[in-house]
Amino acid sequence: METLLGVVQYILNLGPTVILPLAIFTIAVVFRVPVAKALRSAITVGIGFVGVNLVISLLSDNLGVAAQKMVERFGLNLTVVDAGWPAAAAAAWASPVAAVLIPICLIVNIILIFFKFTKTLDIDIWNYWHFIAAGAVGFIVTEGNWFFAIGCAIVFEMVVLKVADMAAPMVEEFYGLKGVSLPTGSTVAYGVIGVPIGWVISKIPVIKDIEISPETIQKRFGIFGEPMMMGLIIGMGMGLLAGYDIGDTFKLGISLGAVMLLMPRMVKILMEGLIPISEAAREFLKERYKDRELYLGLDAALSIGHPANISTGLILVPITLLLAVIIPGNKVLPFGDLATIPFYVAYIVASRKGNILHSVITGTIVIALALLMATDFAPVHTQMMQGLDQFSDLGQSISSLDTGGNFLKWLVLKASQLFQSVF
Structure with missing residues (x-):
């Protein structure tokens, strides 16, 4: 088992920029795409992910420092650190299960595809860590019950795939991703509670009639409504809240403006590699399953290049920090996952058809709930993180918005605690 785990860890340590192209190439060959075309598409996907990750790193590095400065400036006393999804993913991969x-x-x-339970073939192997994290939670809470842990992972996977199926038409209509579903665990979990809340928000008098989208903003404000200018304005606002001087404030604004401009272009490169494979897979499956519609399950990173998505995500960053301070009972200091908020709101933004106002209001409610769940999750999350060397001796409670604030994983936590108390 240790040898197998070592091999798996070596492969996984290569990261999604290697794992996903390998998976794409393998799937392409299975779907009878010419080898040269399959190789080109796989490499393009890898390069696209490198670009996306570079932009996310730019966002994360700048937001992280600004958030820390805000904490110091306003003297916030929050005892649970948001370690972010990379740490949570690493802990999941390092777990015994x-x-x-x-x-x-x-x-x-x-098997689920064979029995027509799902239409999604999830080839995003890297993001299987969400399923594994659910299993790891069950394993920790039940003190090593393998069968229960595996059951937690399978049930979590089934729910994610089913929701991804249901959201696929919406994803195609809004993001233009034909034949694709987004079974990323955090995106699905935030969508499960966010989409219904967004529907209610859209029915409230006065608010329901207000349409704020990237297009309407640009039409009304001209150059200042362009995505890069919105990023500049949001970034400079955060710089002022962090107490930056004029130079650093402008620098932060330029960085977030760059994110708004570059992210759609990186996603476009990613899509250049995925579209030929997606089309070939769809044709292959149509020939053999003429009465069925199947989707390729891919990373929700495909959605975050949309201006409405990234705009909503950036606006929610300072709101998330404010919520952390004012919500009674919250102990989580948002930090590591601030840059990941656009992933969380992908379904929400699509369901609101890009209406930024409705999406921000919905996102505010959902993140408020996520902070409370992440606070409740902290003891088990901290225990899971202790499997990593860098966290083994850290005298600090740890959680994350991605795992601790994930509604579906929180349900797994509650089910595991109930099982342990009964049996």
């Missing part, structure tokens, strides 16, 4: 759950989750996906 990881090695067995990777093939199990893939096999379960194929």
